[in-house]
Amino acid sequence: MYLYDKFDHKILAERVAQFRDQTERFLTGELKPEEFLPLRLQNGLYVQRLAPMLRVNVPYGMVNAPQLRKLAHVARKYDKGYVHISTRQNVQFNWPNLSEVPDILAELAEVEMHATQSSGNCIRNTTSDQFAGIALDESIDPRPYCEIIRQWSSFHPEFAFLPRKFKIAVTGASDDRAAVQVHDIGLQMQRNAAGEIGFRVLVGGGLGRTPVIGSMIREFLPEQDLLSYLDAVLRVYNQLGNRLNKYKARIKILVRAITPAVFAEKVEAEWMHLKDSAAKLTQAEIDRARGFFTEPAYESLDGTAAQASLNALTADNKAFGKWLERNVIEHSKAGYAAITLSLKPTGVAPGDVTDVQLEAIADLAEQFSFGEARTTHQQNIVLGDVKKSDLFTLWQACKKYGFATPNIDTLTDLICCPGGDFCSLANAKSLPIADDIQRAFSDMDYVYDLGDIDLNISGCMNACGHHHVGHIGIIGVDKKGEEFYQVQLGGNAGTNTSLGKVIGPSFRREEVTGVIQKVLDIYLENRTEEELFIDTYRRLGMAPYKARIYPKAEEAK
Amino acid sequence: MMSKLIKDGAIVANEWQLLDKPESASAAVPAGKVIVHLSVWLEQKDTLISRSDIGVWLDNVDTADLLGSDAQQLPLVAVNFPVFMDGRGFTAARLLRERYGFEGELRAIGNFIRDQLCYLKRCGVNAFACSDEINMEAALASLNDFSESYQVAIDTPLPLFRRRA
Numbered sequence: 205m206y207l208y209d210k211f212d213h214k215i216l217a218e219r220v221a222q223f224r225d226q227t228e229r230f231l232t233g234e235l236k237p238e239e240f241l242p243l244r245l246q247n248g249l250y251v252q253r254l255a256p257m258l259r260v261n262v263p264y265g266m267v268n269a270p271q272l273r274k275l276a277h278v279a280r281k282y283d284k285g286y287v288h289i290s291t292r293q294n295v296q297f298n299w300p301n302l303s304e305v306p307d308i309l310a311e312l313a314e315v316e317m318h319a320t321q322s323s324g325n326c327i328r329n330t331t332s333d334q335f336a337g338i339a340l341d342e343s344i345d346p347r348p349y350c351e352i353i354r355q356w357s358s359f360h361p362e363f364a365f366l367p368r369k370f371k372i373a374v375t376g377a378s379d380d381r382a383a384v385q386v387h388d389i390g391l392q393m394q395r396n397a398a399g400e401i402g403f404r405v406l407v408g409g410g411l412g413r414t415p416v417i418g419s420m421i422r423e424f425l426p427e428q429d430l431l432s433y434l435d436a437v438l439r440v441y442n443q444l445g446n447r448l449n450k451y452k453a454r455i456k457i458l459v460r461a462i463t464p465a466v467f468a469e470k471v472e473a474e475w476m477h478l479k480d481s482a483a484k485l486t487q488a489e490i491d492r493a494r495g496f497f498t499e500p501a502y503e504s505l506d507g508t509a510a511q512a513s514l515n516a517l518t519a520d521n522k523a524f525g526k527w528l529e530r531n532v533i534e535h536s537k538a539g540y541a542a543i544t545l546s547l548k549p550t551g552v553a554p555g556d557v558t559d560v561q562l563e564a565i566a567d568l569a570e571q572f573s574f575g576e577a578r579t580t581h582q583q584n585i586v587l588g589d590v591k592k593s594d595l596f597t598l599w600q601a602c603k604k605y606g607f608a609t610p611n612i613d614t615l616t617d618l619i620c621c622p623g624g625d626f627c628s629l630a631n632a633k634s635l636p637i638a639d640d641i642q643r644a645f646s647d648m649d650y651v652y653d654l655g656d657i658d659l660n661i662s663g664c665m666n667a668c669g670h671h672h673v674g675h676i677g678i679i680g681v682d683k684k685g686e687e688f689y690q691v692q693l694g695g696n697a698g699t700n701t702s703l704g705k706v707i708g709p710s711f712r713r714e715e716v717t718g719v720i721q722k723v724l725d726i727y728l729e730n731r732t733e734e735e736l737f738i739d740t741y742r743r744l745g746m747a748p749y750k751a752r753i754y755p756k757a758e759e760a761k
Numbered sequence: 762m763m764s765k766l767i768k769d770g771a772i773v774a775n776e777w778q779l780l781d782k783p784e785s786a787s788a789a790v791p792a793g794k795v796i797v798h799l800s801v802w803l804e805q806k807d808t809l810i811s812r813s814d815i816g817v818w819l820d821n822v823d824t825a826d827l828l829g830s831d832a833q834q835l836p837l838v839a840v841n842f843p844v845f846m847d848g849r850g851f852t853a854a855r856l857l858r859e860r861y862g863f864e865g866e867l868r869a870i871g872n873f874i875r876d877q878l879c880y881l882k883r884c885g886v887n888a889f890a891c892s893d894e895i896n897m898e899a900a901l902a903s904l905n906d907f908s909e910s911y912q913v914a915i916d917t918p919l920p921l922f923r924r925r926a
Contacts, residue, residue, distance in 0.1 A: 211921055214909050222906045226876060234896075239874050242846060325846070355911045355921070361883035362855055362914070365848025431920075442852045443824055477860060482920060483913045489922035 205266050205576055206351045206496045208316045216313045219320060219359065223247045224306035231303060246326055246364065248319025249305055253628045258297040258305060259322040260312060264332040264350040264374075265293040265578045269566040272577065274315040276562035282308050287562070289547060289555040291619055291670055292371070293331050293579040294322055298626055320358050325366045325453075327357035327438070331373045333381040334580040337497055338535050338542055338588050344376040344393040344401055348493035349430060352485065356431050363438045367445030368453035370438070371410075374403075378699070383581065385409050385418045385701040386673060388455045389437060394424070401427045407437060407467065408459030411667035415703045416456040419464035421471060427490060429475075432483040436475035440467065500574040500589055505539025510592035517596055526652070527599055527610040541592050545585045545607035546617065550642040552606075553635050554620040555583030564605040572598050581670075582619055584612065613656045615724075616642045619670055623663030623680065624687070630663030632680025632687035637661050637716055644717040654724060657737045658697065673697035675738045676723060677704040678716065689716050693723065693749055694741050705746060708754050722752045765897055767878075768866065768888040770904060772897050775890065777816055777837060779870060790815070796839050796868075799823050802831070810834060818870060821847045825856035832863035840886070842871035851884045858885035858915045875899060879906040885915035 208216075226243050229235040235243075244250075248259040260275070267275075275295055279287050282304050288296040300308060312318060322329055330353045337345045353372060357363075363370075375382040376393035384390030390406035403425040409418025425433050437455075444462075446452040459467045518525035531544045545565065548554050557565075565585060569577045572594050573587040580586055585607075590598060602608035611617045618641065621627065623634025638661055645651055660674030664681075671677030677692035688710035695704030711719055724737075726748055731740045741749075750757075766775040777794045786804035790797055796816035802809060809815045816837030817828060832838050838857055840850040850869065857863040868888040869881050875895050882904050891900055913920045 209925070211909055211925065215907065215911070218907050218909070222876075235876075239845070239876070243876055325848075352922075358911055359880075359907065360912055361880035361910070362851045363848070364880055365846055365851065365877075439852055443849055447821075447847055447849075481913065482918060482923060486923065489925075492922075492925075 205268055206263075206316075206347075206493075212316070212355075213313075215359065216316075216318055216320075219247075219318070220306060220309045220313055223309060227302065227306050242324055242365070244305075245324035246321050247305070247309065248322035249302070250323060251628070252298070252626050253624075254626065255299045256302050256305070257626065258300045258308065258319060259290065260295045260297070260317055260319045261322045261329040262293050262295055262317075262579045263354050264330055264336070264347055265334050265580065266347065267577050267579060269570045269575045269577075271315045271317055272562045272566035272569070274312060274317065276559040276566070278308055278311060279559040279562065286556055286558045288553070288622060289557065289579050289583045289585065291581050291583060291621065291668055292329055293334075293581055294329055295579070296622075298622075321364075323369075325368050325370075326364050327360060327366075327370045327372065330354055330357070331371070331382055331387075331581060333375050333377055334578045334586050335381060335533070335542055335588070336376065336578075338537070338540075339377050339379075339381075340534055340536050341379050342377040342536070343395065345494075345497055346374040346376040346382075346391075346393055347497045348490065349391070349393070349403075349427070350374050351496065352430065352489070352493050353434070356434065360438075362435075363442060366438070366442055367447050368450065368455075370441075370455065372434075380697075380699045380701070383670070383673065383697045383701070386411055386415070386670075386697070387418065389434070390418050396424050403427070403430065405433070405437075407471075408456040408464065410454055410456045411670060411672050412454065413451060413665040413667075414454075414456065415667070415672040416460065417701055417703065418456075419459060419467075421464055421468035428485040428487070429479055430485060432478040432481060433471070433475055435478055435483060436471045439474055440470045444470075499537075500576075502537050502540065502589070503591070505537075505591065505593075507538030507592075510539040514592055514595060523610070524596060524599055526648070527602075527608055528595065530610040530612045530614065530652075531608075532595065535589070537589075539592055541590050541595060542586055542588045543590055543595070543598065543602075544580070544612045545587065545602060546609040546611055547584050547607070548611060548617045548642070549606055549609045550616065550646060551639070553622070554618060554638050557585070561605055561607070564601075565607075568598065568601055582617065584617070610648070611651065613658075614651045615645050615654055615657045615659055616651060618642070619658070619660040619674065621662050621668035623661075623669075627663060627668075629666055630680060631665075631682040632663050632689065633713075634661045634663040634669060634678075634680055637678060637680075637689060637713065640713070640717050641720060644721070654727070655736050658695075659720075660695070670697065671695070672703045673701065674704060675741070676720065681710055683710065688712060691716070691719055691723070691753075693746065694738070696738055707746065707750055708757070719753055723749055726752055765891050765893070765895075766868075766888060767891060767897065767901055767904075770901065772901065779818065779839070779890075782820065796837060796870075799828055802828070806831065816866075816868075819850075819853055821849050823853070824849075825853040825861060828857070828861070830861050832857050832861045832865075835863070835865055837866040837868060837888075838863055839868040839870045839890075842869065842873040845872050845874045845877060851880065854881065854884040854886050855915060875903055878903050883910065883912075883914040883916050 662669035692704030
């Protein structure tokens with residue numbers, strides 16, 4: 205994992221001092237609310253329905269044991285003892301006092317964490333694959349490049365007041381777990397014919413009220429040109445992006461308006477001026493960044509023997525077997541596995557984790573996974589480097605702390621934004637819908653039989669719950685002051701990204717689980733042996749779902 | 762007349778008069794040190810070029826390429842911030858310096874706020890026509906909010922990764 209040097213510490217300390225001064229000036233009335241607004245947002249601080257919300261970055265999802273303990277400490281000392289893992293791999297505190305936020309940021313800086321640009325119209329936290337560095341299908345570890353981007357984007361003097369927020373995601377694997385096609389910039393790492401490392405550059409993807417899949421504007425960007433090219437993209441956007449209408453201000457609208465080809469030409473023209481400037485990455489810097497993400501001290505293990513003893517254990521313990529099946533994935537190193545701690549037990553808001561649990565994760569990470577963990581955009585936490593021979597002990601510890609729900613990638617491992625219970629943007633509550641669904645589909649055998657399903661819930665069209673790319677998406681809408689929910693089908697966030705389509709008119713909260721049941725019934729009645737939910741939908745199309753859910757409308761035709 | 766000015770890290774008197782954008786770009790330009798809108802410059806540059814007391818201001822919608830290397834012939838270029846949230850001026854300033862070779866006074870005008878000064882400085886702005894609401898001493902101090910930075914910028918020709926040791 206990246207470790208700060210004296211420069212990183214100094215810059216962050218100066219940022220904390222700057223924000224302390226800004227907060228004091230706001231509290232004494234010297235700084236107007238509208239002037240403080242973007243400054244606090246660029247330090248992660250929202251004003252929510254009930255209290256401020258502080259969003260702390262977890263750069264590309266990597267977090268270590270001391271950081272987890274610090275988050276636990278902050279949750280206990282300054283908040284109500286729990287945090288929320290967001291769909292951008294970040295950590296949110298829901299109840300801090302505004303006047304104490306500078307102190308929180310100072311405490312976080314001690315463990316090399318910050319809230320820099322976790323909100324506001326600027327370049328946000330860069331996200332990545334939660335299995336980066338350990339996935340079987342990965343060709344290049346994206347994390348060193350994510351860190352290079354983190355440093356470049358932090359306090360970038362030219363791009364702190366963009367038309368709108370700007371999100372970058374990077375993946376180095378063939379299976380896209382970072383949703384790069386629905387980001388302002390998506391970077392897919394690859395090697396060219398000469399074996400050189402570079403990026404396939406997508407631009408103008410995004411969710412929100414106008415969901416768009418990104419367009420490829422460069423087939424191969426050599427790694428040393430990463431920052432100059434990003435500067436060029438941002439510079440074109442900063443000059444030409446719409447600033448009159450915030451709903452048309454994201455880069456996706458600009459790219460669509462002038463066409464991806466014209467946008468690409470403008471970027472190339474700008475880049476010609478920048479590519480051989482001092483912004484060009486040096487091999488020394490790339491090597492330095494890579495040096496922080498080398499393999500940990502793996503033992504040389506017999507993978508076959510490790511798997512055989514696991515198989516023996518599962519023969520006697522079905523529950524352990526289910527956990528292995530759902531929450532554990534193969535690792536690129538023989539005898540190791542990556543495990544996902546489920547933050548989706550029924551009865552807890554998806555992605556919420558308490559101070560005690562954070563400390564438990566820190567302990568488990570130190571005991572079993574080289575002291576590191578990863579947050580995921582599905583709002584879970586991964587321990588990436590666990591010996592297979594430790595899995596049974598780890599599973600028992602997970603049960604004790606409430607992380608062992610064996611539901612990863614199933615219907616009940618749903619993504620859900622904080623919604624109307626917390627967020628002042630939301631049209632409707634989202635957490636009660638998540639709870640209704642988890643309770644209605646509590647029969648795990650049924651859930652396992654359904655297989656992999658992404659069910660994503662957003663409380664409004666801002667789409668923090670990524671409902672457009674859920675196989676089943678639910679979005680809260682406001683109809684004359686009442687909360688209703690639209691259901692969408694056919695979205696997908698993976699390699700074959702697609703955007704869901706609305707089935708039809710919206711439903712009341714109490715109708716939603718019944719609608720989901722009908723959708724699942726159609727899948728179970730029609731699936732072929734090898735089909736997952738999304739495959740059946742893609743084969744059948746929307747018609748049968750629509751007919752089942754709105755029978756009267758069909759009869760009237 | 763703008764009353765307060767921070768220039769090159771000191772509080773100094775403002776000697777320039779800022780002229781509004783006229784309805785007609787061919788409107789007469791008065792004598793004395795005046796800053797005219799880009800449209801006036803483009804329309805009248807054949808005559809204005811003989812004067813050494815003409816500055817040009819760019820509005821938020823005016824990209825730097827519209828003035829281009831004309832800037833090299835001017836003692837002063839100003840970049841306007843109608844609202845402080847509109848960050849186009851940061852790019853305009855930087856382009857004037859690094860692409861169009863402008864070495865004169867680069868002045869921020871309009872409704873920028875004190876907390877933007879350190880970023881504006883990094884983008885090449887060396888003069889700030891502060892509104893009356895800005896505390897000048899504090900604004901001056903804020904130019905040094907950061908003593909180190911990651912990126913290449915006008916004030917830092919080498920990015921941190923080329924200086925790290």
